[in-house]
Amino acid sequence: MKLRTFKGLTIPLLSVAAGFLVGAIVMLLFGYNPLQNYANLFNGSFGDIYSIGETLRNMISLILTALGFAVASKAGFFNIGGPGQYLFGWFGGIVFALLFPHLPTFLLISGSLLMGAIFGGVWSMIAGVLRAYFGTSEVITTIMLNYISLYFVNYAVKAWLAKKGSDSSPNIVAKANLNTPFLKSITNNSTFNWGFFIALVVVIIVWLYFNKTRSGFEIRAVGLNEAASRYAGINVKKTIITAMLISGLLAGLGGAIDGLGNFQNISVSNNLPSVGFNGMAVALLAAENPIGIVFAALLFSALQIGGLSISVYSNTPSEIVDIVIAAIIFFVGIKYVFELILAKRRKKNNFSVKGVKSR
């Protein structure tokens, strides 16, 4: 047990360290001061109450898209559709809030979040249905669905929501804003909003779902061995669709919360929202563990928010943090190398190496 926890944390920690090292080397190569920049990065993400508010707010959608990725991944699917599902969730949330501005606050907010989650969930379920009934690779379909959602939402925003000649929808009513005056006042006007607490509750729900419910168990079983699950009487098709539905619900909820809590409207965009991909990175670093996702999201969120101040206080391009993030995931991907090095060291230290297996 002790060895397992040790191993569970070792690889992510080594990957993070190696990622920061790569970032430092790149900065040195181009004549920037890595220590100064990393200090600015830390200050920019945790230096004052405003920065902390921004960092925590940025965590919300990272946590939710990461959880979404993790649920699909536990069922054995690589759901790259996070960006599209998030975008549809954002769209759904804003549409609801614009359609029913006169609803009581609680109904308005919960309705918008629900609508966003359902939009994301149904969108993701398409890939699940195709996978379950036709065996179509979810990797390809979710990539394609991402681009369809980008162009469709752009079109819908322009044609249905925005005023003529404008590229964004009108703003939602103030009472639908999750970034309430109270939260603004205690965080020095940051965008920190109630969505953060919703995300934490969802983390607990997802953890309970996997570990304490039958449906969650079935998802994990199908992910481990589809054929065995079928013989054990699990409805594999239903489980695949459920996993993809939940995955999309979570990413969609992330989009809706960002829509209500951060943007207050939706605009035409050139590229897919990067949060979907970053959420995937968060989940990979956390090895798809819901609790680990919170910490991985904190790290990546701090990198992104702190990265903004890197280019304010020096002329280092802020893209350096994206290089660090990509490098971290690269090292997570090649964990076999770390396992090999650790196994060799353990051998040297005369520990038993029998149990060390690589996948």
Added chain:
Amino acid sequence: MSLATILMTVFSTTLIYAAPLIFTALGGAFSEHSGVVNVGLEGMMIVGAFSSTVFNLSFANLFGAATPWLSLIIGAVFGLVFSALHAVATINFRADHIISGTVLNMMAPALCVFLTRIFYSGKGQTPVIDQSMGTFTFPGISRIPLLGKMFFTHTSLAAYVAIIVGIGSWYFLYRTNIGLRLRSVGENPTAADTLGINVAAYRYLGVLLSGFLGGIGGAVMAQSITLNFSASTISGQGFMSLAAMIFGKWNPLGATAAAIFFGLAQSLPIIGGYIPVLAHVNSVWFEIAPYVITVIVLVLFLGKAVAPAADGQNYIKGK
């Protein structure tokens, strides 16, 4: 506008948009036939687009009109170097192919925009290149009545090169020893290994070729369509190429044809205005068409068994 001119516009615009997709889709075919799934094509295109643009901007006054063509080679070389990351991760370090490919897609824009800001005084995009890949009119054959005007006047030379590379790729993969061996390690690496074929070496060949061709694809995009480099120079063309390769059932000829079809779909919003029937169709349908078609094709026409049998599986000796 005369019919011949309309057709000329349709064909030439289609080919201009198809050229980057053809090169990249062929790259994908090489990688996947060797058994390495390549969702990182987008990243390879980004590197190709960036490096070719930097080369073009730096050496245009030295090489003149030849610059865009030389910059394709530069894009190819940098694409190849970048793809080595994917090769090392998947072949030597047993990384999951999709995670590794995703890393390429995350790393490429980060690195290239980072460098763009360093090279071009903090700006997120490069200046526009002076020497771009214009249209090309074939001498002689362009004077053939109707056909000459449709296919050989003001058209994309790069696309014709791409089609020739496509035919060559098919010959290479299905008719030469090296090509057959490359495919064998993607179908059954254990059997190939038993026969003395170096699995790792052929997989390297597949992935590096995909980086080379993906780099050219990205370079063509930058040299003929966007004419500069920014974060949005490559926006989904890599994934569309991946789709074209699958649509073409992993066959270079099929991939080439599918890429031309997607080129047509991409050019429809631009040429739609010239064609009376299409003028009233909303351009969003043209934009999403390639992706919807890919999904439909996957569902309706492809069994599971079309991809190379060992595509995406790491080969671990002695297991």
